[in-house]
Amino acid sequence: MAALGQMEHEIKRERVIDSITKRRDAGKNLGGRPRIITDSQIRNARSLIDHGEPAADVARNLGMSRATFYRRARTLGLLPD
Template sequence: MTTNTAPCSTATTAAESDTSRSPGSTSQDLRGRRAVFTDSQIRAAIRLLDAGEPAAQVARDLGMSRATLYRRIRLLRRDDTKRS
């Protein structure tokens, strides 16, 4: 009977795990944040939400958290009421 004495490691380093994902990956890792989302992007997100799209999906498509999406909607509406 022959036994394999070579160590078996399934752990990957951070560098290896970063290179294993494709740039367009749809994983939960958002890889940092964008500097700015435009008002028109937030308004488009509001239209999607009004059409019944789940907030989590809309936020994920934009590359932000659901909490950030709701915060940006609140800030946009507040700014719109100030301008009126």
């Protein structure tokens, strides 16, 4: 019985991986939580910080933590890695 369960698990895993690969190749949504703050808002916030606003205050006004702001800014290339 254990071997049969293992085989079913492997088949299901292959199907999931194939489905994810097809969706990724087609450029479709893979799910997950939608982003509320847009990339342009992050860019505008970065310019506020460059002009002297504290990062914690800017992030709080956007409704996110300072760490989340820095993570998003890094993914947009606004901060060095």
